[in-house]
Amino acid sequence: MLSRAAVTPDARVASYSTPRWNMWASTFGGANNTNGDPAGAGTHSFAARTGGIAAGLDYRLTPDTLFGFALAGGDTSWSLC
DSSP, rough: OHHHHHOOTTTTTOOOOOOOOEEEEEEEEEEEOOOOOOOOOOOOOOEEEEEEEHHHHHEEEEEEEEEEEEEEEEEEEEOOO
């Protein structure tokens, strides 16, 4: 009887449900510095920066229906040196 119980699933196995709420976020960013040659070619140095964030909240109404919202923002700047 003990050997059979070790390989037979118990009928009282706990069931779990999928979480209904889901929160998420993502960020990005980058930078670039390009050196110029003002004495030789007559070019300037260039600097660029960018960054942003996106975040959201979802609620699963049914297994096939998802309701949610998201917010995002970002910034880009550049300059000639």
